Amino acid sequence: MTDEVSGAPAAPAPDRTVTGASIRLDSVVKRYKGQDRPAVARLDLEIEAGEIVAFVGPSGCGKTTTLKMINRLIEPTEGRIFIGDRDVTREDPDKLRQSIGYVIQSGGLFPHWTVAKNVGAIPRVLGWDKKRIAERTEYLLDLVGLDPATFADRLPKDMSGGQQQRVGVARALAADPPVLLMDEPFGAVDPITRVRLQDSLIAIQHELGKTIVIVTHDFEEATKLGDKVLILSEGGHVEQYARPEEILTAPATPFVEEFVGSGAKLAYLTVSRVRDVEVDEVITARVGESSAAVIQRAKAANQTWVVVVDGEGRPRSWPTLAELASKSEVSDFLDRRLPVVARSSTLNDALDAMLATSQGAALVTDGRGAVVGSLGIGSVTEVIRTKLAEGQPEAEDSYTSYVDGAVSAPTPVVAADEGAGSAGPS
Numbered sequence: 001m002t003d004e005v006s007g008a009p010a011a012p013a014p015d016r017t018v019t020g021a022s023i024r025l026d027s028v029v030k031r032y033k034g035q036d037r038p039a040v041a042r043l044d045l046e047i048e049a050g051e052i053v054a055f056v057g058p059s060g061c062g063k064t065t066t067l068k069m070i071n072r073l074i075e076p077t078e079g080r081i082f083i084g085d086r087d088v089t090r091e092d093p094d095k096l097r098q099s100i101g102y103v104i105q106s107g108g109l110f111p112h113w114t115v116a117k118n119v120g121a122i123p124r125v126l127g128w129d130k131k132r133i134a135e136r137t138e139y140l141l142d143l144v145g146l147d148p149a150t151f152a153d154r155l156p157k158d159m160s161g162g163q164q165q166r167v168g169v170a171r172a173l174a175a176d177p178p179v180l181l182m183d184e185p186f187g188a189v190d191p192i193t194r195v196r197l198q199d200s201l202i203a204i205q206h207e208l209g210k211t212i213v214i215v216t217h218d219f220e221e222a223t224k225l226g227d228k229v230l231i232l233s234e235g236g237h238v239e240q241y242a243r244p245e246e247i248l249t250a251p252a253t254p255f256v257e258e259f260v261g262s263g264a265k266l267a268y269l270t271v272s273r274v275r276d277v278e279v280d281e282v283i284t285a286r287v288g289e290s291s292a293a294v295i296q297r298a299k300a301a302n303q304t305w306v307v308v309v310d311g312e313g314r315p316r317s318w319p320t321l322a323e324l325a326s327k328s329e330v331s332d333f334l335d336r337r338l339p340v341v342a343r344s345s346t347l348n349d350a351l352d353a354m355l356a357t358s359q360g361a362a363l364v365t366d367g368r369g370a371v372v373g374s375l376g377i378g379s380v381t382e383v384i385r386t387k388l389a390e391g392q393p394e395a396e397d398s399y400t401s402y403v404d405g406a407v408s409a410p411t412p413v414v415a416a417d418e419g420a421g422s423a424g425p426s
Ligand SMILES: Nc1ncnc2c1ncn2[C@@H]1O[C@H](COP(=O)(O)OP(=O)(O)OP(=O)(O)O)[C@@H](O)[C@H]1O
Pocket: 032, 033, 035, 039, 057, 058, 059, 060, 061, 062, 063, 064, 065, 066, 217
């Protein structure tokens, strides 16, 4: 089989399925006992079904209070909250919480329960039969990028923080809730894992079309994940509620301007996605294939390296033709340092991945992790330069020196010499 992957940009997504529900906050107030000022003074907010909305703002502005009022972990003092047509302020709070997914920092898993038992927790409460729970668990683990055969029987302590967080997302989705609430879900993981989790969340959202509300401290994360971003100031006051591009290009108030501040110049780049850039074609190969055949295929396509993929098309390594030639068959080596980004990743993420692994290119994958091409550092810097020249002239010095300065430091590890190919560093 010739595993040639087209380098053309992805076709526009077909109309998305939306399984989420709208959320409406109607004059919602929260006054904590013993506090002079309300934590949320009077908030009106509409969130469309199937959208991701990110809440950001300084510490203590009422983000978490607002989020937790939606599933009534915190009771509003006044006002009403609707999910679709349901007035949730009149529902039984326990029942309500079974119908809303909730993800907190560090996953919040039951430590003595296996992954499967954790994921099946709410379906068990809802009385689903075992077969249905097992099928749902397998589907969800696969959806969040965990192999069910490997992880279903593990305990949380035997998994990384990022993997635990994936289980937390699977668990929150178990009963297929229309709404997912996430409170700083990626706050406790390292930056590279964080980017991967963000990309997974975007892929899941595209597949399922849930309504997702996420609280974050990180403005860049908010602009990356949010279809809309809600910027709050003290007392749950709405400073701006708009699409990221609008917040970055037209801050509504001096508060937003200051909050977004210098971060805006970099954050501006987070609205540029890998999928907006044409990726380079890659030739893929399977473990155990004849090296000579793969080399022939690569040469015919003018490539000097190939990507070895697993049964699902996910990348394992990217040997040069010289490396391939040293063995008769394609080896099963798993390179844990491959720079991999998703189509939904921002160009900032792509640069970070390249710099973190000292490579001049990154592999681009689809929502399920299958490789669809590669992206060279040259293409990224080109887009960044164009963007900066268009709208953010004062950022040019700092960002290009970040990019250019970085180029001099790393030495390509794998795609060296002849291996750099079209995607390698120029
Ligand atoms: N249980 C509580 N009792 C009294 N006051 C509270 C309680 N929880 C929160 N507050 C106060 O309400 C305000 C809003 O808190 P909230 O946790 O919603 O803010 P936040 O924006 O999520 O903050 P952070 O970013 O620091 O998590 C703060 O002034 C906080 O001190």
